[in-house]
Amino acid sequence: MIKNSDDIKGMRVAGKLAAQTLEMIGEHVKPGISTGELDKICHDYIVDEIGCIPAPLNYKGFPKSICTSINQVVCHGIPTENRILKSNDIINIDVTVIKDGYHGDTSKMFMVGKAQPHAQRLVDITQECLYRGIEQVKPGARLGDIGHAIQVHAEGNHYSVVREYCGHGIGKVFHEDPQVLHYGQPNTGMSLQEGMCFTIEPMINLGTYKTKLSKTDGWTVETTDGRLSAQWEHTILVTQDGFEVLTQRSEESF
Ligand code: MF3
Numbered sequence: 541m542i543k544n545s546d547d548i549k550g551m552r553v554a555g556k557l558a559a560q561t562l563e564m565i566g567e568h569v570k571p572g573i574s575t576g577e578l579d580k581i582c583h584d585y586i587v588d589e590i591g592c593i594p595a596p597l598n599y600k601g602f603p604k605s606i607c608t609s610i611n612q613v614v615c616h617g618i619p620t621e622n623r624i625l626k627s628n629d630i631i632n633i634d635v636t637v638i639k640d641g642y643h644g645d646t647s648k649m650f651m652v653g654k655a656q657p658h659a660q661r662l663v664d665i666t667q668e669c670l671y672r673g674i675e676q677v678k679p680g681a682r683l684g685d686i687g688h689a690i691q692v693h694a695e696g697n698h699y700s701v702v703r704e705y706c707g708h709g710i711g712k713v714f715h716e717d718p719q720v721l722h723y724g725q726p727n728t729g730m731s732l733q734e735g736m737c738f739t740i741e742p743m744i745n746l747g748t749y750k751t752k753l754s755k756t757d758g759w760t761v762e763t764t765d766g767r768l769s770a771q772w773e774h775t776i777l778v779t780q781d782g783f784e785v786l787t788q789r790s791e792e793s794f
């Protein structure tokens with residue numbers, strides 16, 4: 541689970557390129573565009589502009605290059621020409637690129653057209669949940685500290701934390717140990733060590749935390765009550781004195 545200095549160099553490059561892809565797609569996310577078009581723009585950018593492989597494409601049979609999860613969709617939404625963005629939608633775009641064998645995995649929320657206050661608030665608090673989780677990361681801290689920080693902030697705002705999907709170790713493998721739960725108790729779970737890399741990617745729901753997997757496509761995960769869900773994701777490196785956000789965008793500072 542501990543990356544060597546060559547691994548860390550590779551993960552920094554992959555993380556930066558994944559972040560760049562999210563920065564690139566922002567201007568395209570507006571009413572009238574389909575998620576299929578967003579997928580094509582990202583795919584072409586990832587392959588042709590930055591010389592990477594889109595990790596989701598054909599991963600365990602996933603058919604597209606990014607995930608697009610709208611409104612009540614929790615994660616793993618499949619882009620399609622048939623779903624056209626409309627004002628008031630909220631959408632998570634999840635990008636994972638492979639560069640020189642290393643994975644960079646990151647996602648963010650976009651508000652489409654005019655944002656509704658209850659949706660904006662869910663999206664903002666979910667981003668704060670990610671940031672509070674990240675702030676826990678340092679050698680000697682434990683995975684439960686991350687989950688607890690996220691859970692307290694989500695539930696303190698009367699939201700719920702999705703249980704069935706979690707963050708993950710990442711490197712030459714897309715999803716590796718450890719599992720990073722977004723709920724838990726302080727001072728429990730695996731201790732963090734310098735050189736570990738993992739994602740934190742809380743999925744926070746307006747209503748129940750319960751989810752259902754689409755029987756039709758086998759991928760799309762939705763809230764059982766049909767209410768909104770939001771998610772933000774970064775790939776994190778544990779450093780000597782804390783953390784480095786490998787997928788940091790230029791609008792962010794840590
Ligand atoms: N990027 C997702 C994650 O954060 C995984 C997507 S897997 C796919 O772990 F097959 F749905 F693309």
Ligand code: CO
Binds near residue numbers: 707708741773
């Ligand atoms: Co991930």
Ligand code: CO
Binds near residue numbers: 646
């Ligand atoms: Co992801």
